[in-house]
Amino acid sequence: MYIGLLLFWIILHGRITVEIIVLGVLICLGLDWFMCKFLGYSVKKEISWMKKIPLFFLYGGTLTKEIIKSNLAVIKIILSPKMEIEPTLHTFQTNLKTEEARVLLANSITLTPGTYTVHLEDGVYLIHALDPSFADGVEESVFVDLLRKLEG
């Protein structure tokens, strides 16, 4: 995480000089200490995340694809002259174990237009969908498979 923070600092500056790097090293050291102490980050956890970086990229690609697909579907609904929509609330239970994976799934559902998460408690999701067709595949979507691999 420390290296990631330092890289981010340099990217935001847009050029590499001695003072930027010295200042960045100091600030990132402080920030990293804060994150390890209060936010529950640790070097051991980060190493286990490192092994899953390809999966994260795969997840990002899938998410982008799904976003484009559902965007086009919502645009079609908005521009259709009659607009017959049936907003539905849909409850389902997930079998993902960790909190991180559950939150990631909730955010992915919200990020794709057409569905969003209203409530999440103990793995039970309350989903609002613009049209029943959006809510159909939500329990066993591609995200769930990928998240299971990320957990495992």
Place this chain on the structure above:
Amino acid sequence: MREIIAGIFICLGVIVFVISVFGVFRLRYILNKIHSAALGDTLGLALIVIGLIVLQTEALQILKLFFIVLFFWISAPIATHMIAKLETLTNESYEERVKDK
């Protein structure tokens, strides 16, 4: 050539934003309006940033633009979720306006 490609992407992004605003006014109820507002947040922003990335030549600037989309996509769902939760908590009759499944 590069300017033309960038222009096409930015125009597409602006069109998506226009559709999104149009949808916000066309849909009737707040829980439905959120869906339309999400269009501009996701595809509209992504298309405009892709257009700007095509215009850029420096690698660090491209990464910076990429981070805009990344952080926006991380934080936007939380705002959506809070609006939806507020509506369901404060409006007692919201269930009449959605069909339960």
